[in-house]
Amino acid sequence: MKPSMAAKLAQLTRRRTELDSLLSDPDVTGNLDNYRKLTREHADLTPVVALYAQYTAREADAASAMEMLPDPEMKAFGEEELRAAKDDLLALEKDLERALLPRDPNDDRNIFLEIRAGTGGDESALFAGDLLRMYTRFAERQGWQVELTSESPSDLGGYKEVILRIIGQGAYSRLKFESGGHRVQRVPETEAQGRIHTSACTVAVMPEADAATDVVIRPDDIRIDVFRASGAGGQHVNKTESAVRITHFPTGIVAECQDGRSQHQNKDRAMAVLAARIKDKETREAQAKEAATRKGLIGSGDRSERIRTYNFPQGRVTDHRINLTLYKIAFIMDGDMDELTGALMAEFQAEQLAALAGSDA
16 A cells, blocks of 8 residues: 555544544534534545555454464465455455545535437437436435426427436435436337437436535526416416526526426525526536546536437447446336446546546656
8 A cells, every 4th residue: 555545544544533532522512513514524434444444454464474474384374364365455455545536525415407308309308208217216216305396398298308306315426427418219109110210318417506605696696587387287387477487697597497386486496406507507617627638538517428328129228438338228217227327436436546546656
């Protein structure tokens, strides 16, 4: 292990011990905000410190095995123990490298997930509905809560646009690489000749903004319009001006909501979406500047990029960023996305490790 890495881990171990003491102090626990902050830090440090404890324990085992080697009766046993300890140390060091990677401060946040129909007309809108079900089922498998924030249904049962709010620990970390163009290749139900059509949707995954610290929206910078909702929703929704559209003048970003039962509820939802879109715009602009010097394989935030193809006749899903093809389209469309999201997260971590190795060289 590099001395700098060992020093960092020792520092984190000391900090975790300090947090143990602080969290048992009545003066600290009496301040709820400070207590929550320290509790989150403790939770973040605990897995890293536990890994480092395993590493130091195996180092001690290796040292004990080395002491056995001069003894003829213990040499074979010592060599076997030393090999096992060295293998474990290599694996633990890699785990520690990943654990020490810079964390995205948004990883634990809830998200807004937008799906928009693109090229392909009605078939694209139907595919948007399929993607909605896929992400909803995936969220349910994780035990997350899903709220339909806004929808614009199409004539044939799909969606021109639909926005979900997904509430759950790690939602952004698991789904942040879903942003981009999703292409589908299949025979539409309306195709009489049996020809395969290609259409596309755009997905945007945005961390929920903290209204107090992330985005400041001045009242003078927005216009709020109310109007009568259209589409499904019953008499109350259709006969009152409960739908809300908010326009943010500095950015030109617009957010609207008409699915709540009251104007107040729709305004709150639209403001939350607006704040997330503004934060997302700022984040993507920062990523674009970074990409000008180092083009990342994934996580670039480029929405125009085609990231994935769903080929129904061949039963495959291909993620073009990491050249991964899985022949399990039915399972993936039913929300079984763990292999896909896991591969993307692993590739991103590999990029981070390579970048750190380059900077250390």
